[in-house]
Amino acid sequence: MKQSIKPRPQIDLLADGILxxxxxxxxxxxxxxxxxxxxxxxxxxxxxxxxxxxxxxSIRIGITGVPGVGxxxxxxxxxxxxxxxxKRVAVLAVDPxxxxxxxxxxxxxxxxxxxxxxSAAYVRPSPAGNKLGGVAHSTYETILLCxxxxxxxxxxxxxxxxxxxxxxxxxxxxxLLLMLAGAGDELQGMKKGITEIADALVITKADHxxxxxxxxxxxxxxxxxxxxxxxxxxxxxxVLTASAHTGEGIGEIWKLILSFTEQTxxxxxxxxxxxxxxxxxFEDRFKSILYSEVENSPALQAEKEKLKHEIQQQKISPTRAxxxxxxxxxxxAGMRKF
Amino acid sequence: MKQSIKPRPQIDLLADGILxxxxxxxxxxxxxxxxxxxxxxxxxxxxxxxxxxxxxxSIRIGITGVPGVGxxxxxxxxxxxxxxxxKRVAVLAVDPxxxxxxxxxxxxxxxxxxxxxxSAAYVRPSPAGNKLGGVAHSTYETILLCxxxxxxxxxxxxxxxxxxxxxxxxxxxxxLLLMLAGAGDELQGMKKGITEIADALVITKADHxxxxxxxxxxxxxxxxxxxxxxxxxxxxxxVLTASAHTGEGIGEIWKLILSFTEQTxxxxxxxxxxxxxxxxxFEDRFKSILYSEVENSPALQAEKEKLKHEIQQQKISPTRAxxxxxxxxxxxAGMRKF
Numbered sequence: 001m002k003q004s005i006k007p008r009p010q011i012d013l014l015a016d017g018i019l020x021x022x023x024x025x026x027x028x029x030x031x032x033x034x035x036x037x038x039x040x041x042x043x044x045x046x047x048x049x050x051x052x053x054x055x056x057x058s059i060r061i062g063i064t065g066v067p068g069v070g071x072x073x074x075x076x077x078x079x080x081x082x083x084x085x086x087k088r089v090a091v092l093a094v095d096p097x098x099x100x101x102x103x104x105x106x107x108x109x110x111x112x113x114x115x116x117x118x119s120a121a122y123v124r125p126s127p128a129g130n131k132l133g134g135v136a137h138s139t140y141e142t143i144l145l146c147x148x149x150x151x152x153x154x155x156x157x158x159x160x161x162x163x164x165x166x167x168x169x170x171x172x173x174x175x176l177l178l179m180l181a182g183a184g185d186e187l188q189g190m191k192k193g194i195t196e197i198a199d200a201l202v203i204t205k206a207d208h209x210x211x212x213x214x215x216x217x218x219x220x221x222x223x224x225x226x227x228x229x230x231x232x233x234x235x236x237x238x239v240l241t242a243s244a245h246t247g248e249g250i251g252e253i254w255k256l257i258l259s260f261t262e263q264t265x266x267x268x269x270x271x272x273x274x275x276x277x278x279x280x281x282f283e284d285r286f287k288s289i290l291y292s293e294v295e296n297s298p299a300l301q302a303e304k305e306k307l308k309h310e311i312q313q314q315k316i317s318p319t320r321a322x323x324x325x326x327x328x329x330x331x332x333a334g335m336r337k338f
Numbered sequence: 339m340k341q342s343i344k345p346r347p348q349i350d351l352l353a354d355g356i357l358x359x360x361x362x363x364x365x366x367x368x369x370x371x372x373x374x375x376x377x378x379x380x381x382x383x384x385x386x387x388x389x390x391x392x393x394x395x396s397i398r399i400g401i402t403g404v405p406g407v408g409x410x411x412x413x414x415x416x417x418x419x420x421x422x423x424x425k426r427v428a429v430l431a432v433d434p435x436x437x438x439x440x441x442x443x444x445x446x447x448x449x450x451x452x453x454x455x456x457s458a459a460y461v462r463p464s465p466a467g468n469k470l471g472g473v474a475h476s477t478y479e480t481i482l483l484c485x486x487x488x489x490x491x492x493x494x495x496x497x498x499x500x501x502x503x504x505x506x507x508x509x510x511x512x513x514l515l516l517m518l519a520g521a522g523d524e525l526q527g528m529k530k531g532i533t534e535i536a537d538a539l540v541i542t543k544a545d546h547x548x549x550x551x552x553x554x555x556x557x558x559x560x561x562x563x564x565x566x567x568x569x570x571x572x573x574x575x576x577v578l579t580a581s582a583h584t585g586e587g588i589g590e591i592w593k594l595i596l597s598f599t600e601q602t603x604x605x606x607x608x609x610x611x612x613x614x615x616x617x618x619x620f621e622d623r624f625k626s627i628l629y630s631e632v633e634n635s636p637a638l639q640a641e642k643e644k645l646k647h648e649i650q651q652q653k654i655s656p657t658r659a660x661x662x663x664x665x666x667x668x669x670x671a672g673m674r675k676f
Contacts, residue, residue: 285656
């Protein structure tokens with residue numbers, strides 16, 4: 001048989017580049033990780049193995065809020081503030097529009113423009129997961145890559161839609177919820193469940209005529225949060241006002257995050273939580289690749305369609321159909337080599 | 339080899355009993371279905387196959403609301419009303435307390451006492467799923483059994499906690515949300531997301547001094563629902579007041595449900611939705627039994643623990659660990675017979 005001489009992807013080179021903070025190689029690696037091609041997925045785990053020892057040394061911050069709350073402006077102001085403290089910041093912006101365009105281009109190119117140009121910052125639009133505004137499986141791995149590339153602060157931004165906040169919470173240390181003052185109880189109430197998982201609530205656009213409103217909203221939320229059960233972390237969520245425009249409150253938010261990490265590191269929660277997140281990612285990933293063997297097998301897909309048809313005709317129960325698909329799965333798996 | 343002569347479970351007898359409406363046999367069957375023993379699960383699918391042809395002929399109603407809203411009283415009043423119309427009613431009460439007691443006993447034995455004694459009704463506490471107030475996998479199958487036993491109306495009751503409403507929505511045709519008037523915006527707001535999946539909102543305890551409050555709340559909710567996007571069903575949610583005490587409004591709710599089924603049957607949504615629910619249950623069930631092969635294998639559990647340890651030591655990435663567990667899964671599966 002003729003030996004294949006097609007150029008092998010330079011995993012070692014890529015890993016070295018990332019560990020040296022090479023942003024172009026980081027981008028390349030993230031693209032590989034986001035790809036669903038079997039070949040790329042193989043590369044991904046090889047790459048992750050080579051950088052895994054250099055991960056974990058960041059603060060992972062999830063930021064969410066409804067459209068119009070000023071997420072981009074806030075992240076830009078906050079990012080520049082911590083860069084001035086000598087930190088390096090990576091922003092993974094989960095872009096729901098990518099769902100529609102089937103790509104991962106940030107529609108509005110002017111978003112976080114200044115931050116994007118800063119050499120201490122790395123802004124990367126991330127493809128949304130299955131659901132609008134969701135977090136893709138690759139987000140967890142992208143965080144690891146950014147840590148290996150030396151970023152001290154990883155911000156995962158998501159639009160406040162559906163279950164996305166929960167997914168962001170599952171891959172971050174600190175969860176920050178941005179809110180508008182005076183947007184009406186109607187609007188705020190709908191996002192109320194999230195306040196229970198937030199480590200801080202920030203009332204944005206607290207400038208000019210809006211300061212009074214924002215201060216009132218802050219007091220109202222402090223009151224409301226008071227009624228919530230204490231979080232597993234033992235941390236009492238902070239409520240702050242901020243303005244991306246005047247810079248008001250940005251420093252306080254950073255201080256709050258630092259006192260959160262200090263407190264939760266001393267209680268052990270910080271690392272316990274990270275460990276648990278890693279274990280959950282492992283389990284989710286396993287289930288996902290296990291199930292994708294069914295999705296990727298034409299024979300099993302045909303079997304599945306046949307079974308669905310029989311369920312519809314009430315010939316078999318969904319329970320029995322599931323068992324029959326499992327038998328087909330093992331038959332099929334037994335015919336392949338591992 | 340000596341032939342085993344242990345008595346085989348009388349699946350045929352059980353199926354016949356259910357199809358003839360025998361309540362004791364129905365209860366026995368549900369117990370088998372709720373069991374996690376491998377042997378019982380095998381019996382379950384055999385049993386379901388024998389009754390599946392007789393399923394589907396009911397209206398499946400999900401009812402939820404926060405504790406204190408008066409779910410039991412409402413269901414008792416509503417159930418008696420439709421029994422008087424000549425219908426047979428099954429109530430599957432998902433009991434979150436069973437999570438704690440590891441059983442499935444309804445703590446408060448006096449709940450729905452009258453209904454429980456009525457020969458046209460069948461009240462069955464259901465074990466909660468993984469989450470507090472959740473719906474167990476067996477709920478879907480229990481609905482099928484109750485239909486086979488000739489119940490025209492299946493009510494699935496759940497406490498309004500966490501994700502349980504979504505699970506109930508996934509196994510029912512009509513989703514009814516019970517609410518209290520004047521419980522404060524604070525409380526109501528927290529459950530606001532649910533109004534989007536509700537087919538009707540019922541303000542309970544609309545009697546005596548409370549009528550005014552309830553009527554005002556009804557108007558407020560009608561206004562609020564007006565702002566919501568139209569549901570996939572094309573159905574505009576109804577808002578009603580009711581009193582379990584005076585019977586006020588109970589007949590209107592039944593009429594509303596009938597006009598929902600009429601409308602959605604004529605558009606085709608009713609059956610499309612059922613079909614989709616069946617397919618989703620099939621997929622979920624398959625994933626669950628596939629994954630339980632890992633959970634039930636001591637060798638794979640040992641491998642998983644080893645991998646977890648290596649993840650914690652940052653020797654391998656969770657991504658790689660998932661791949662290694664998949665390889666172990668196939669190795670293990672190859673050593674068994676199917």
